[in-house]
Each structure stands twice: as C-alpha cells, then as structure tokens.
Amino acid sequence: MSNWGVTDAYNQTIQYCFPNNNFSCTKNTKPGAEYIIVYIFISAVSMFTVFLNLLVIISISHFKQLHTPTNALILSLAVADLIVGLILTPVQGIKLIEPCWYFGEIFCSIFPLIFYVVITASLGNLIIISVDRYIAVHDPLRYPTRVNNNRAVLSIVVNWLFSCIYSFIILYDSLFYLEGKHTCIGECQLFIKLGYIITDVFVTLVTPCCVIVSLYLKICFVAKHQAKHLNSVTDKKARSEKKAARTLGVVVIVYLLCWIPYYIAALTLGQDSGDSLVINIMYWIVCMNSCMNPLIYAMFYRWFRISAKYILTLKIFEPSSEYFNLFPEEKL
Structure with missing residues (x-):
C-alpha cells in the first residue's frame, strides 16, 4: 500500500x-494561493537583500575613494548580510510554510551553524562600526593614526573568528549529538539548552545593545557640544557628526525591533519549542535585519547613490572608472 x-x-x-x-x-x-504568495514574498526579500548588499560590496571594492577603514567594516557587514540573503533568508522562509526538511541531514546540521556564525558576525560588525564612528566624532584629529586599514582588517578577522568559535560552542550538542532528536525522516529541529539561550541573550542582545546605545549617547553629547561652537570651518564637520549620530540611532531602533521579539519567544517557549512556527517567524525577522543594514549604512550616504548609478549604468567598465569622483561637493 x-x-x-x-x-x-x-x-x-x-x-x-x-x-x-x-x-x-x-x-x-x-492552499495553493498561500504557497504562491509566501514564496513570492520570500523571493522578493531575498533578492532585494542580495541586490543591495552586492551594490555595497562592488562599490567599496571597485572605487578607490571608498578604500577607507570605515568602509572596510561596512564591506564586512555587507558580506555577512549577502550570505543571509543568499542562504539564510530563503531557507528560513521556506521553513515557514514547508513542514518538511528536504535539504538532507548534513545541511540540517550545518544550517544552524551558518545561521549563528553569519548573524553573530553581522552583530559584531555593527559594534565595530559604532566604535569606529565614536572615535571619528570624539577624537577626529587622532582618528587617522588610531584607525587605519590594517587595524580595520584585523578587527574584521577577529570578529569572524569569534563568531565561528562562539557559534560552534553554542551549537556543539546539536552538531554532534543528534541521536534520538529527530522522530521521523523529513524533520529538522534545532535544540539548544536553556542555559545556552540565556548566554546567547547576553552575548548577542544585552552586550551589543549596551555598547551601541552608550556609544550613540556619547556621539549625541559630543555633537550637541560641538554644535554650540560652530563656525564656517567646522559647520560641515558638525553636520557630518550629526549624520553619524542619526544613523546610529536608526541602527539601534532597527536592531532592537529585529532581535527582541526572537529572544522573547526563545525564552518564553524554551528549547522544547523545537522548530515551532513562532520561532521560525522570529528567525526570519532576524534575517530581515540584513535587508535593512545596507539601507541604513549605505543608502543614507550620497556616495552610495552615485556609485550605484555608475554600477547600474555599467560605467564601472570604462577605463579608470575606479578613480571616478564619488564626492562631487569636494571638487574644486
């Protein structure tokens, strides 16, 4: 039968x-209509995330004017978010409507590790960028000596290594002790001890929030203090500092909106929830943060709009296009 x-x-x-x-x-x-609507939405978000982050990666990699320590950090963030758009967002979206796991047992074990490594690295990038902006605003005269490309690359490497080690520790039991956890073929559930979930709350929510919020408040204080002593020379610099403060403010809001719902659900439902619909939705909301990051860190800046125009019109294939001026207001 x-x-x-x-x-x-x-x-x-x-x-x-x-x-x-x-x-x-x-x-x-x-119902077939439900499948079609959700799959179209998932595909649109995934492609939008990949498209925006590719624009950021190509812009910073190609144009010489963008080869700065700050942009190197933004490039690392864009790479992490690109992986989210290519792998995590589609798979996590499919899990919302498909009750079965069709990607095999090996990928079932590897996928949570990829998820945690990339998401943790993305959060680490946000913290490093916040620190970079704080130094630039608080100590602008010594910023070129305190922050350079080599130190930026070193911080990026350390961030990714920490993300890999941390994710491996958190998911150790899920990676190597799967016996008896899957009741039937076609099931892929993530089991994490409650103690690890609580630890994860402090590592990827409480600590990053404290760092980013405190830096944001300090930047606002410095910008407000400098605004009282403006002159024709410092006016442009003050506007730039206010822009950095405003951008960090958006980061804090989006960051909290994406992460707090997940941890509320994880702590409320606990590890016994497995891959419940609520947890899957929260995971997907976390992935949405990678779609917002390029909007926050790139589209707020004019250089990104100009470089994106050059890329989309294929002008980057012109001779010496890497030397195009992306800051026309600085041209004398």
Whole structure:
C-alpha cells in the first residue's frame, strides 16, 4: 500500500514528506494561493537583500575613494548580510510554510551553524562600526593614526573568528549529538539548552545593545557640544557628526525591533519549542535585519547613490572608472 497520503476526519489531506519511506514525517497540505504568495514574498526579500548588499560590496571594492577603514567594516557587514540573503533568508522562509526538511541531514546540521556564525558576525560588525564612528566624532584629529586599514582588517578577522568559535560552542550538542532528536525522516529541529539561550541573550542582545546605545549617547553629547561652537570651518564637520549620530540611532531602533521579539519567544517557549512556527517567524525577522543594514549604512550616504548609478549604468567598465569622483561637493 502506498503511503502517499491519508484523509483525516475533517477531510484534510495529510501527506508524507517522502511518500516511499515508511519512516517519513507527515505534513498537512495548504492552499495553493498561500504557497504562491509566501514564496513570492520570500523571493522578493531575498533578492532585494542580495541586490543591495552586492551594490555595497562592488562599490567599496571597485572605487578607490571608498578604500577607507570605515568602509572596510561596512564591506564586512555587507558580506555577512549577502550570505543571509543568499542562504539564510530563503531557507528560513521556506521553513515557514514547508513542514518538511528536504535539504538532507548534513545541511540540517550545518544550517544552524551558518545561521549563528553569519548573524553573530553581522552583530559584531555593527559594534565595530559604532566604535569606529565614536572615535571619528570624539577624537577626529587622532582618528587617522588610531584607525587605519590594517587595524580595520584585523578587527574584521577577529570578529569572524569569534563568531565561528562562539557559534560552534553554542551549537556543539546539536552538531554532534543528534541521536534520538529527530522522530521521523523529513524533520529538522534545532535544540539548544536553556542555559545556552540565556548566554546567547547576553552575548548577542544585552552586550551589543549596551555598547551601541552608550556609544550613540556619547556621539549625541559630543555633537550637541560641538554644535554650540560652530563656525564656517567646522559647520560641515558638525553636520557630518550629526549624520553619524542619526544613523546610529536608526541602527539601534532597527536592531532592537529585529532581535527582541526572537529572544522573547526563545525564552518564553524554551528549547522544547523545537522548530515551532513562532520561532521560525522570529528567525526570519532576524534575517530581515540584513535587508535593512545596507539601507541604513549605505543608502543614507550620497556616495552610495552615485556609485550605484555608475554600477547600474555599467560605467564601472570604462577605463579608470575606479578613480571616478564619488564626492562631487569636494571638487574644486
């Protein structure tokens, strides 16, 4: 007898994830319109995230004027967010409507590790960028000597190494002790000890929030203090500092909106929730933060709009295009 599907008392068709396997998980069918709408939305968000972050990566990599320590940090953030758009957002979105896991047991183990490494690295990049902006505003005269490309690259490497080690520790049990955790074929659930969840709250929510918020408040204080002593020479610099403060303010708001709902759900439901719909939705909201980052850190700046125009009109293929001026207001 084929185990393709059965019908329950409410005349709803219950199918199997893998019809030819007696150990397959079952799934409830959903209306076709729901599938189509959700898949279109997931695809649109994923492509938008990839598109924006590719623009950032190409801009900073190609144009010489953008080869600065700050932009190197933004480049690292864009790479992390690009991985989110390419891998995490589509897979996490599919998990919202597909009750079965079709990507195999190996990827089931690797996917949470990729998720944690990339998301943690993205958060680390946000902190480093906040520190960089604070130094630039608080000590602008010594900024070129305190922050250079080599130190920026070193901070990026340390950030990614920490993200890998931290994620490996948090997910150690899920990676190497999977026996008995999956009840049927087609199931992929993430189990994390409650102690690790609490630790994760402090590492990826409380600590980053404290650092970013405190730096943001200090930048606002410095900008306000300098605004009282403006003159024709410092006016442009003051506007730049206010812009940095405003950008960090948006970062704080978006960061909290994306992460707080996830941790509320994780601490409320605990590890026994497995891959519940609520947890999957919260994971996907976290992924949405990677779509917002390029808007916050790039589209607020005129150089990004100019470089994006050069890229989209294919002018970057012109000779010496890497030396194009992206700051026309500085041209004398």
